Structures are given as structure tokens and as C-alpha cells.
Amino acid sequence: MPVLVMKFGGTSVATLDRIRRAAKRVGVEVAKGHDVIVIVSAMAGETNKLVGYVDETSPLYDAREYDAVVSSGENVTAGLMALTLQEMDVPARSWQGWQVPVQTTSAHANARIEAIPTDNITRKFAEGMRVAVVAGFQGVSPEGRITTLGRGGSDTTAVAFAAAFGAVRCDIYTDVDGVYTTDPRICDKARKLDRIAFEEMLELASLGAKVLQTRSVELAMRYNVKLRVLSSFEEMDDAAGTLVVPEEDIVESNVVAGVAHSRDEAKMTLVSVADRPGIAAAIFGPLADAGVTVDMIVQNISEEGRTDMTFSCPVGQVARAEKAMEEAKARGEINFHDIIADTHVAKVSVVGIGMRSAAGVAAQMFRVLAQEGINIQVITTSEIKISVLIERKYMELAVQALHDAFELEKAG
Amino acid sequence: MPVLVMKFGGTSVATLDRIRRAAKRVGVEVAKGHDVIVIVSAMAGETNKLVGYVDETSPLYDAREYDAVVSSGENVTAGLMALTLQEMDVPARSWQGWQVPVQTTSAHANARIEAIPTDNITRKFAEGMRVAVVAGFQGVSPEGRITTLGRGGSDTTAVAFAAAFGAVRCDIYTDVDGVYTTDPRICDKARKLDRIAFEEMLELASLGAKVLQTRSVELAMRYNVKLRVLSSFEEMDDAAGTLVVPEEDIVESNVVAGVAHSRDEAKMTLVSVADRPGIAAAIFGPLADAGVTVDMIVQNISEEGRTDMTFSCPVGQVARAEKAMEEAKARGEINFHDIIADTHVAKVSVVGIGMRSAAGVAAQMFRVLAQEGINIQVITTSEIKISVLIERKYMELAVQALHDAFELEKAG
Numbered sequence: 073m074p075v076l077v078m079k080f081g082g083t084s085v086a087t088l089d090r091i092r093r094a095a096k097r098v099g100v101e102v103a104k105g106h107d108v109i110v111i112v113s114a115m116a117g118e119t120n121k122l123v124g125y126v127d128e129t130s131p132l133y134d135a136r137e138y139d140a141v142v143s144s145g146e147n148v149t150a151g152l153m154a155l156t157l158q159e160m161d162v163p164a165r166s167w168q169g170w171q172v173p174v175q176t177t178s179a180h181a182n183a184r185i186e187a188i189p190t191d192n193i194t195r196k197f198a199e200g201m202r203v204a205v206v207a208g209f210q211g212v213s214p215e216g217r218i219t220t221l222g223r224g225g226s227d228t229t230a231v232a233f234a235a236a237f238g239a240v241r242c243d244i245y246t247d248v249d250g251v252y253t254t255d256p257r258i259c260d261k262a263r264k265l266d267r268i269a270f271e272e273m274l275e276l277a278s279l280g281a282k283v284l285q286t287r288s289v290e291l292a293m294r295y296n297v298k299l300r301v302l303s304s305f306e307e308m309d310d311a312a313g314t315l316v317v318p319e320e321d322i323v324e325s326n327v328v329a330g331v332a333h334s335r336d337e338a339k340m341t342l343v344s345v346a347d348r349p350g351i352a353a354a355i356f357g358p359l360a361d362a363g364v365t366v367d368m369i370v371q372n373i374s375e376e377g378r379t380d381m382t383f384s385c386p387v388g389q390v391a392r393a394e395k396a397m398e399e400a401k402a403r404g405e406i407n408f409h410d411i412i413a414d415t416h417v418a419k420v421s422v423v424g425i426g427m428r429s430a431a432g433v434a435a436q437m438f439r440v441l442a443q444e445g446i447n448i449q450v451i452t453t454s455e456i457k458i459s460v461l462i463e464r465k466y467m468e469l470a471v472q473a474l475h476d477a478f479e480l481e482k483a484g
Numbered sequence: 485m486p487v488l489v490m491k492f493g494g495t496s497v498a499t500l501d502r503i504r505r506a507a508k509r510v511g512v513e514v515a516k517g518h519d520v521i522v523i524v525s526a527m528a529g530e531t532n533k534l535v536g537y538v539d540e541t542s543p544l545y546d547a548r549e550y551d552a553v554v555s556s557g558e559n560v561t562a563g564l565m566a567l568t569l570q571e572m573d574v575p576a577r578s579w580q581g582w583q584v585p586v587q588t589t590s591a592h593a594n595a596r597i598e599a600i601p602t603d604n605i606t607r608k609f610a611e612g613m614r615v616a617v618v619a620g621f622q623g624v625s626p627e628g629r630i631t632t633l634g635r636g637g638s639d640t641t642a643v644a645f646a647a648a649f650g651a652v653r654c655d656i657y658t659d660v661d662g663v664y665t666t667d668p669r670i671c672d673k674a675r676k677l678d679r680i681a682f683e684e685m686l687e688l689a690s691l692g693a694k695v696l697q698t699r700s701v702e703l704a705m706r707y708n709v710k711l712r713v714l715s716s717f718e719e720m721d722d723a724a725g726t727l728v729v730p731e732e733d734i735v736e737s738n739v740v741a742g743v744a745h746s747r748d749e750a751k752m753t754l755v756s757v758a759d760r761p762g763i764a765a766a767i768f769g770p771l772a773d774a775g776v777t778v779d780m781i782v783q784n785i786s787e788e789g790r791t792d793m794t795f796s797c798p799v800g801q802v803a804r805a806e807k808a809m810e811e812a813k814a815r816g817e818i819n820f821h822d823i824i825a826d827t828h829v830a831k832v833s834v835v836g837i838g839m840r841s842a843a844g845v846a847a848q849m850f851r852v853l854a855q856e857g858i859n860i861q862v863i864t865t866s867e868i869k870i871s872v873l874i875e876r877k878y879m880e881l882a883v884q885a886l887h888d889a890f891e892l893e894k895a896g
Binding site for chain 2: 088091122125126128129130133134136137138140141143144145147148150151152154155156158159165166168170171216217218
């Protein structure tokens with residue numbers, strides 16, 4: 073029978089009632105003739121509680137023990153989901169990560185899945201079991217210790233199982249009903265997309281539209297797993313949600329698929345840097361060593377051997393970036409007059425695979441922002457994305473204006 | 485280094501503070517030169533919460549899934565205890581049942597430990613680890629599924645580890661500071677015993693003095709594991725608690741070690757049973773089949789081919805016992821005029837290995853009760869125990885009078 077993977081996030085299994093509701097959806101898919109692998113998260117709040125215990129016990133904790141503790145929430149949900157399905161007369165059993173086993177690296181708290189042997193579960197399917205409920209987010213290291221995959225890891229578990237079992241689809245049930253052209257809280261014309269390309273989803277995920285974890289989308293793209301994002305709180309409907317698919321499955325589309333935004337940006341400027349070959353390496357090497365995630369970079373034209381170097385990074389990393397720069401200066405590796413941090417900025421991006429073949433998207437974007445009187449501070453572009461850093465107070469205005477200009481309220 | 489097993493029950497690890505307190509005691513034993521195996525229960529309330537989830541999800545649950553769910557509480561405590569010890573610079577790591585592995589039967593929710601391989605933990609001790617923290621109450625079946633040992637199973641885990649590792653002692657930390665000559669809530673002269681024999685502890689445990697789980701005492705007796713019961717809430721003191729030891733280690737003692745009581749008793753009487761050879765088997769066979777735990781039995785003298793048969797069982801089994809008897813009557817296997825259940829009874833027992841060599845204990849017990857005007861309804865005796873069923877309202881009086889009569893407030 074065709075295998076379907078269904079993943080339920082923490083809010084979708086937050087109570088016994090919600091677990092029952094999720095189990096009903098599983099039952100519908102079983103009735104349609106699927107063998108189903110259900111990946112479950114911990115009941116909402118449980119993982120945070122356990123992480124809190126660990127943090128309070130040991131601020132610099134042993135990640136192996138952290139994993140042993142925080143993985144337990146998923147085990148509870150897996151057992152309860154199996155029991156709920158059995159109550160509905162659906163043959164089901166639970167698997168913990170080590171039982172499959174979900175083989176991972178030893179990078180505790182942030183492990184990567186290396187292999188998922190399918191023989192145990194496949195044999196059970198052959199014996200008449202219809203649903204394998206698997207605790208998400210966890211695996212087992214070569215040393216036989218429990219590992220976890222990091223935040224959002226259950227999405228990755230789901231996609232990895234879909235890849236390993238050649239699933240017809242991987243349905244990610246969450247508390248939003250799909251991927252939108254932009255944040256509906258900012259722009260009331262935001263439209264739910266029926267389909268989106270992996271590449272677009274990746275750009276949107278990394279830009280803060282946290283519907284799917286980036287790593288899970290990468291994995292889905294690599295193994296060509298058809299992903300669907302849908303809400304566990306809406307009525308069941310086959311056309312529900314958003315399909316995340318390979319580019320070639322998107323028959324026709326808008327040039328721009330969506331407008332993303334991020335408030336979590338700071339702009340750092342090194343004023344009057346002594347310009348010389350290798351200066352970029354001298355700046356960004358120490359920043360990388362300090363764990364600063366530099367996003368956009370712009371270098372002014374050099375005048376009289378000096379230049380201004382501007383980059384953006386997450387707001388929470390500003391102090392670390394400043395420290396790294398001052399230390400590099402003290403070591404004589406770089407020379408600058410001043411370092412200025414501006415945390416009143418935001419990033420707005422337009423994303424779309426159609427931009428590959430359509431010219432003039434950047435020009436149109438800049439024109440729209442200019443018409444609204446919004447000054448662009450930094451620009452970066454990729455094949456399918458244009459991002460600008462602007463003053464934060466204009467963020468909502470920029471999103472709305474771009475959504476209108478690219479007519480995203482209309483289906484492509 | 486000598487191995488010491490320390491077991492902390494749910495109330496002893498109910499909060500992070502209490503886990504720290506328990507860890508300090510472990511640290512003291514490590515400093516004394518012990519390699520320590522710590523067995524932990526779930527934080528108080530956690531297991532009940534999980535059992536509640538299972539009961540609500542599926543009243544006739546699959547015991548395999550029950551075990552997968554309810555075992556998770558111990559995993560959390562084990563990780564937190566290991567982290568707490570590491571914070572105190574004590575080299576420690578946690579083990580879940582399947583990691584040791586604690587090999588059990590497949591009798592889910594009530595499994596028995598079959599084997600505990602010592603090589604993994606012994607190797608870690610040799611490498612410098614000082615504390616192995618093991619999640620109690622759980623193991624793994626031959627099929628690779630998680631099992632639990634039933635209520636109080638962590639005591640059994642502790643004793644089994646002590647036996648497997650040839651531990652110098654198995655310390656059971658709980659919320660009482662030892663075994664008393666009787667229930668201090670009933671008799672204010674109750675005295676904590678420094679030592680008690682396994683056999684006495686077994687009789688007291690099965691009589692409702694729930695300090696240690698019966699199975700763990702049996703196991704300790706079989707493998708000659710020196711057990712100590714002590715409070716994790718009192719100051720540390722080597723002389724603390726009660727040692728449960730082989731009979732030969734009790735140098736001198738009172739004839740009677742303690743007075744036990746149980747309210748959870750019902751007296752059932754089959755009135756005017758047709759008496760014939762095999763009638764006892766005809767009555768108690770169906771009761772055993774119905775899962776009724778018959779304790780005391782008394783048969784009156786037969787008159788004109790009829791007799792009254794009286795037995796006691798837990799209060800909660802009365803309905804089941806009545807049903808089993810009516811059905812046996814309907815099948816024509818037994819014949820009686822009436823069945824009477826009396827739930828206003830209590831059992832009072834005196835226990836002591838000294839009774840083996842001392843005559844007259846029973847006579848003295850009956851005399852004391854008679855002096856207080858307490859009528860004895862049923863009597864049973866064993867080598868080291870005399871139990872009587874009396875009207876429940878006299879229970880406290882009987883306990884106090886017997887405690888006085890056998891001078892239990894004085895050390896033997």
C-alpha cells in the first residue's frame with residue numbers, strides 16, 4: 073500500500089482532545105488505503121518545560137543529558153497517539169527513535185539523521201499494522217545515546233521518513249493553514265498559495281516565515297519529497313494547505329511568489345576602515361569565529377584609502393559583533409574610526425522562481441519603495457530573491473505596497 | 485572501588501531542589517570512595533499524570549503503549565540527576581532501561597527483570613565515571629519494546645542492580661526514615677527499628693506497611709542484598725534508617741518485631757455450604773480464576789452435612805468474589821444458602837522471627853485482645869506471624885494494646 077507521512081506539531085497534539093482530532097485525520101487516510109507513518113511532536117509546552125529544567129539544573133549542560141531529558145515529551149505523545157488510534161480500531165504502534173532506529177550523528181542537541189532503516193516498520197505494515205507512530209525530533213547516536221535534531225526537528229524527521237519509505241507525500245499539520253503570499257497580520261490582501269516551489273519556500277523560511285524548518289525543506293528538495301503544509305484545526309479537505317513541490321511542478325505562477333519581512337535585523341557600520349586588499353577577510357573572519365551570522369554586506373567606494381563597511385546581522389548578535397571588531401582592532405588586524413549599530417531597521421524581500429526569467433523585478437521593487445518615500449539602506453539579491461534593508465517604521469508600508477504592486481492577491 | 489546502589493523515590497526527586505539535595509548525598513558516598521549506581525523514580529506526580537493520560541485515552545489500553553508512555557518520567561529524572569551531579573563535578577551519566585539493557589519478560593506493565601548485563605557500566609566506572617544514574621521502573625522486552633515493572637518497580641530495579649553488581653549495600657531513600665514497630669500515626673510509642681530481618685520485612689510489607697515493595701524485599705533476600713531504608717529529608721547520618729538484613733545478622737531482638745494493620749480487608753461468609761470432600765477446591769478455584777486474592781480462610785465444624793465457610797479478601801474485590809460464587813452456584817458446583825460480605829473489619833498482626841523459638845506469643849496476643857473486649861473473628865498464623873480479623877472500630881485500640889503488651893517501645 074502507498075505510504076503517507078503525516079506530521080503533527082506541538083499545538084496539534086497539545087491535549088488529549090487534539091490528539092483524538094489528529095488521529096481522526098490519520099484514520100481518514102488509512103481508510104483511503106494508505107499505510108501511514110505519523111510523526112509527533114511533544115504536547116505543546118512540554119519541551120519548553122523540560123528545557124527549562126535542564127537550563128536551571130546546569131547552565132552549561134552536557135548535551136547528551138539534555139537530549140535524554142528533552143526527548144521524552146515526544147515519547148509520551150507517540151504512545152498516546154498509538155493508543156488513540158487503537159481505540160478507533162486502527163492497528164497502530166509507537167516507535168521511539170532508538171527503536172526504528174533513527175541513526176544520527178553524535179552532534180547532540182543538533183544531530184543530523186544519517187539513516188533510517190525501513191525493515192522493522194515495513195514488516196509490521198506487511199503484518200497488517202496500518203499506522204506507525206514515531207516520536208519526532210529524536211534519534212540515536214553511533215554510541216547508543218539518545219540525540220535530538222534541534223528545534224523544529226520533527227519536520228526533519230517527517231521528511232526523512234518520507235524519503236526513506238518513498239512516501240507519496242509528507243503532510244505537515246500545523247497551526248497555520250498554509251503558506252501565504254505575505255504575513256496576513258501585516259497585509260490583509262495576503263493570499264494562501266496552493267503551490268510553492270522548494271526554492272521559494274527555502275527563501276521564505278530563512279526570511280522568517282517560520283512555517284517549515286529550513287532543514288526539512290532542504291531535505292525534501294534533495295530527495296524530491298512532496299510536502300504539504302496544512303492546518304490541523306481546519307476541516308479536512310484534500311485541496312487544503314499549500315503543496316511545496318519541485319519547480320517543474322509549478323505550471324504557471326506569478327513572477328513574485330511572496331513578500332517576506334524580518335524585524336530581527338541590525339545594521340552595523342564600520343566607519344572609515346583603512347581599505348586594503350584582504351580587508352573583507354580581516355573583518356568577516358573574526359565575525360564568523362565569534363558566531364555572528366552576517367547576512368547582507370555592502371562596501372562603499374574607497375576614498376583616500378578609507379571606506380565604510382556595512383553589514384547586517386540578527387539583533388541579538390550586535391554586542392558579540394562589536395566585541396569581535398574591537399578585539400580585531402586591538403590586535404591591529406583592522407583599523408576603523410567608529411562602529412555604529414542601528415537596530416531600527418527591517419528587511420523586506422520579494423521571492424519568486426519566476427524572477428529567473430523575468431527582467432525588471434528589482435527595478436519595479438525600487439520604484440515602488442521610492443514612490444512611498446522609503447529609503448533603501450542595503451540591497452542584496454539572489455537568483456530568486458531581492459532583499460532590502462529599510463527603516464523599521466516603514467516595514468508594514470513596504471510589504472503592503474509591494475504586495476499590491478506585484479498583484480499577489482491574484483492567483484498566477 | 486566498592487559499588488553502592490542508592491535509590492530515590494518520587495518525593496525525593498519531586499523538584500529540582502530535591503534532586504540537588506539527593507545529588508549531595510550521592511556526592512558524599514562518592515567522596516567516601518564508592519562507585520555509585522543511582523536509581524531514580526519519576527518526579528512525584530509525573531507517573532500519575534501519564535497514567536491518567538493513558539486511562540483517559542484508552543480504558544482498555546495496550547500495555548505496550550502504556551509502558552512506552554509511563555516510563556518517560558524516569559528518563560527525565562535520570563538526565564536531570566546526571567546533570568546535577570556533573571554540576572557538582574562528579575563524573576556521571578544517565579542510562580535508560582534499554583541502554584543498560586535491563587532485560588525483562590514481555591509481561592508489559594508488570595514485567596520481571598531477567599538479567600542486567602554489567603559490562604557497559606563497569607567499563608565506564610573503570611574509565612573514571614563515578615555515578616551511573618539509571619531510570620528505575622523500566623526495562624526492555626526480548627522484542628525490543630519498553631516494559632515497566634509495575635508500581636514500586638524502582639525498588640526492584642535498585643535491588644536487582646545491587647545484586648548484579650555485588651553492591652556493598654542498597655540504600656532506599658524515601659519519605660519515611662525507616663521501618664517502625666508499628667504505624668506512628670496510630671501508636672505514639674512506635675519506635676524506629678535499627679534492623680529488621682528480610683522475613684519480617686516481607687510480612688510487614690504484605691500487611692500494608694508500604695515502606696518497601698514486596699518483590700524488592702524478596703529479591704534482596706534471595707540475592708542477600710543488604711537493604712537500608714532511610715529518609716532523604718533528614719540530615720545525613722550513617723546510623724540513619726533501618727537495615728533490612730538476613731536473619732543471622734540480627735544478633736538479639738524482641739520476640740515480636742512489629743505490629744501491623746490493614747484496613748483494606750473484607751470478610752466474606754458462605755452460609756450453610758453443603759459440605760463434602762473437595763468443597764474447598766470448588767469454592768477457592770473459581771475465586772482464584774476471578775482474580776480474587778483470598779487471604780485468611782476459616783471453616784466451621786460441619787453439622788448435618790453443612791458448614792459455614794469464611795474468608796477475607798481486599799475490599800475492592802468483594803463484588804467480584806460475590807459474582808464468582810453466584811456463578812459457581814448456578815453451575816451447580818457449590819451450594820450455599822447465603823453469601824454475606826462484611827467490610828467493617830480490619831486485620832491486625834504481630835510479626836517477628838523470634839516467634840520461631842518463643843512459645844506463647846499467640847496465647848498472649850489473644851489474652852491482650854480479650855482484656856480489651858475485642859472479639860476475634862478469624863485467625864491465621866505462619867511461622868513468624870499471627871494475624872487476626874477484628875471489628876474495624878477496634879483496630880487502633882488493638883494495635884496500641886499489643887504494642888504495649890509486647891513492650892515494643894523498648895529496643896530488644
